[in-house]
Amino acid sequence: MRLAFMGTPEFSVPVLRALAGAGHDVACVYSQPPRPAGRGKKPRPSPVQVAAEAMGIELRTPVSLRDPDAQAEFAALALDAAVVVAYGLILPRAVLDAPRLGCWNVHASLLPRWRGAAPIQRAVMAGDAETGVDVMRMEAGLDTGPVLAEARTPIGPQDTAGDLHDRLSAMGAALMVEALPRIAAGEPGTPQPEAGVEYAAKIDKAEARIDWTRPAEALDRLARGLAPFPGAWTELDGERIKILLTRPEPRPAGTGTAAPGTVLDDALLVACGAGTALRITRMQRAGRAAQDAGAALRGRPVPAGARLG
Structure with a gap:
């Protein structure tokens, strides 16, 4: 499949590598722009940017995707699908609709539980017995789209958010690769139930x-x-x-x-x-x-x- 990959933090990197390793054509990688970091406040590229450059994949780092020119550049990629993993920017409707088979998100919770920014931390803090990753078709709402695939893991009594971050990242990479043939076949996914929704607010x-x-x-x-x-x-x-x-x-x-x-x-x-x-x-x-x-x-x-x- 001809894909775009959209992600920013370390959590996203294994998914990018898995897509390329499975033989898919990753036409372009989108990541958030470098941010000032460290004592010198020098711009630091995101982990996804570093990985994409090492893999020799075209990289784009727009500040926003609301600009019509940025949307036209995205549409011009003529994608089968886009894979989105913790990108951190809102995808307008024009971007969501541009790939032939839509935009698909790897989300680190068992939807509809823990929609939002910090699902791993909130699951641990709430005392959940298990968590997991979902592959979801993206809609305009926050993590509201139909779920195509899911993988689960228990949360042990000594598991930290860091432990789960690494485990779920690897699980998400494998799950996304497994899901892509189903996406190519046009499977729509299962609508999320209305009950059980929690909002995983950013950590204050x-x-x-x-x-x-x-x-x-x-x-x-x-x-x-x-x-x-x-x-x-x-x-x-x-x-x-x-x-x-x-x-x-x-x-x-x-x-x-x-x-x-x-x-x-x-x-x-x-x-x-x-x-x-x-x-x-x-x-x-x-x-x-x-x-x-x-x-x-x-x-x-x-x-x-x-x-x-």
């Missing part, structure tokens, strides 16, 4: 600060859902510390009245709300690399009775 920075009055189970899901980025965080003696991995545990005898945020032993068991406790097992101090808690404590002990907040 204010969500990342840990409120120790919440139960340990909720905070465990928060830490895993925000790991490795942006990272749930707390403060110790004025220093911001990212909490990347945790484990709910019973409170030791005699600590039932300890205030939330109080460290209950010398190995970072922290009192939480509703009489619960949370063991911090992986963390990151300011300006340091992420470490298992045991290694971090050898460098700077945190004694029982210290307060996190």
